[in-house]
Amino acid sequence: MRTHLPSRKVIAVLTAALLATGMAACGNSDTGGSASGDDGTITLGFSQVGAESGWRTANTTSIKEAATGAGIDLKFDDAQQKQENQIKAIRNFIQQKVDVIAFSPVVESGWDTVLKEAKDAKIPVILTDRSVDSADKSLYKTFLGSDFVKEGRLAGEWLVEQKKAASGPVNIVELQGTTGSAPANDRKKGFAEAIAANPNLKIIASQSGDFTRAGGKQVMEQFLKANPKIDVLFAHNDDMGLGALEAITAAGKVPGKDITIITVDAVKDGMQALADGKFNFIAECSPLLGPQLMDLVKKVHNGEEVPARIETQETTFTQEQAKEALPNRKY
Ligand code: GYE
Numbered sequence: 355m356r357t358h359l360p361s362r363k364v365i366a367v368l369t370a371a372l373l374a375t376g377m378a379a380c381g382n383s384d385t386g387g388s389a390s391g392d393d394g395t396i397t398l399g400f401s402q403v404g405a406e407s408g409w410r411t412a413n414t415t416s417i418k419e420a421a422t423g424a425g426i427d428l429k430f431d432d433a434q435q436k437q438e439n440q441i442k443a444i445r446n447f448i449q450q451k452v453d454v455i456a457f458s459p460v461v462e463s464g465w466d467t468v469l470k471e472a473k474d475a476k477i478p479v480i481l482t483d484r485s486v487d488s489a490d491k492s493l494y495k496t497f498l499g500s501d502f503v504k505e506g507r508l509a510g511e512w513l514v515e516q517k518k519a520a521s522g523p524v525n526i527v528e529l530q531g532t533t534g535s536a537p538a539n540d541r542k543k544g545f546a547e548a549i550a551a552n553p554n555l556k557i558i559a560s561q562s563g564d565f566t567r568a569g570g571k572q573v574m575e576q577f578l579k580a581n582p583k584i585d586v587l588f589a590h591n592d593d594m595g596l597g598a599l600e601a602i603t604a605a606g607k608v609p610g611k612d613i614t615i616i617t618v619d620a621v622k623d624g625m626q627a628l629a630d631g632k633f634n635f636i637a638e639c640s641p642l643l644g645p646q647l648m649d650l651v652k653k654v655h656n657g658e659e660v661p662a663r664i665e666t667q668e669t670t671f672t673q674e675q676a677k678e679a680l681p682n683r684k685y
Contacts, residue, residue, distance in 0.1 A: 396655050397427045398648075399447030401457035403484070404435040406532075406565045407593040408621035412685035413458075413483065413641035420644025426651060435532065435564070437461055441468050448475045454651045458483040461534035469493035478654040482647050484536040491662065495654045498646055498664045502540030505637040508670050509541070509588060509616045510548025512635045513555065516614065520554045524585045527577045528560035529570050529598060531590040537639075538562065541590045541618060558584075563594040570594030574601035586614045592624025592636065599632055610634055620671055622683050628676035636676070638668040641685065 398421060402414055414430075421428035429452060433439035437460050447455050448471055455477055459465060465486045472479050473493055481497040488494075517524050526549070531538035542560070549555040559577050563569030570589060577584060578601060587602075589595035595617035602609045609615055609632045617624055620638040627633040646664065653660050671679065 395425065395427050396454065396651060397429065397450075397452045398651050399429045399431070399443070399450070399452040399455045401431045401433055401440045401443040401447075401455075403440075403458050403460045404433055406435055407591055407619070408623055408685070409591060409593075409619045409639065409641045410565075412621060413643060415685070416642045416644035417647060418644070420648045423645075424648035424652070426648055433460060435460055437464060444468050444472065448472055448477060451475075452477060453655050454478050454480065456480040456482050456647060456651065459486050459536070460484070460532065462487040462536050462539065463534065466490065466493065480647065480650055480654060482643055483641075496650060496660045496662055496664060498643060498650060498666070500537075500639045500666045500668060502537045502639075503544040503547075505537075505618050505639055505668070506541035506544025506546075507548045508544075508637045509618065509635065510545040511551075512670065513586060513588075513614070513616060514549060514551050516634075517552060517555060520552075522554065524552075524555050525558045525581065525583050526555060526586040526588060527574075527581065527584050528557055529563040529573055529587065529589040529594040530560060531562065531565045531594075533562045533564075535565075537618075538565075538590055545588055555586075563589070563597065565591050565593060567593045567597035570597030571601050572597075574598035575604075578602070578605045578607075584613055586616070589615070589617045591639075592617045592619040592621050592627075592633075595633060596623055596627060599627065620676075620683075621685055622680075625671065625676045625680050625683050628671060628673055629680050631673060633676075634673065636671045638670060640666045640668055 431443035440457060440460060444455060455472055466488050469479060479494040481494050483499045485497045530542060558581055561573050563573045587598055589598060595615055599609050602613055607613055615633045616635045617633055618637045618639050620636045624636055628636055650660055
C-alpha cells in the first residue's frame, strides 16, 4: 500500500529545510562564529611566527588571501617570535574547537605536549614553513615548506666555485637566523657542509641576528669591529643582509665588492640589492605557501591521506638573474 504524506506535513518539512539552509548561509558570513559549525565552513587556527622579515610579511599575506579564496574561516594569531605565545594560541584554538590547526613553529624543540593535546582533541595539525624535532610523527599530519639544508648548501656551493682559485684564507662571517629555529639550524649545516670542499674557506665568526634588519646591522657592526679582514658574509635571510649593508657602508667598505654577500629568501628588497650589485648571490626560499596550505587543510579535514612532507620548489639568483626577475617579483 502506497502512503502519501499529508500536504501540511510536506510544507512543514520543506519549511524546516529552507530555514536550515538560511541559517547555514547566515553562519557563513559570521567569521567570528563558533568553530566547526555545521554549515560546512572549515575553521583554521593559524599561529604565525611573527612579523620579523619581508619573507614573513609575504607569507602572512599569502595565507590570508588563500584562506579567503578557499572560503576557509581563518583565525590568525601573531606570536611575535615567542614560543610561549604560540603554545597559548594553539591551546586557544583547541578550546575553540577549530577544525584544523596549522602553525609555523618559531623553534624546533618543545612542542610534544601541546601537539599531544591537539591530537587528544582530534584536531589535525599541519606544520608549515618550519618543522619540529618531535620523534612522534603522528603528532602532525604533514610538513609543507622548504628544504633549508639545501638552501645553505646551494649558497656554500656557489661560494666554493667563486673562490676556487683563492690561494690564501677566505674569511667568512655568518649571520644566523633565530636561535633554535629550523632555518637557522639547517642553513648553517648545509652551508658548512658545502664549504668544507675548500679548506681556504673559514667561518671566523657566527652569531644570531634573529632574522631582523636591526639584528643584522648590530651583529655586523660587532663583526667588523672585531675582525679586520672579512671577505664574505653569509646571512641566513635577506633582511639581516640588508641591515648588514648599513654597517658595512658605515665602516667605509663597499658591499658586494670588498665583502661578498650571500643571503637566503629573494624577497623584493633583497633582489633589488642583488640587482644593484650590493649582494652577490641569493638562495631562494618561497613564502607563497598559502594556496598549498589551504588545499592540505581541506584534505586533512576530509580525512584524506596527504604526503608526510611537501617540499617547496625553489631556485637561486645571481646579480644578472636578479635584474631579469625583479620587474615581475611580487613580494
Ligand atoms: O627565511 C626568514 C624568516 O622560516 C623560512 O623566517 C622562514 C624564515 C625566512 O624570518 O626571512
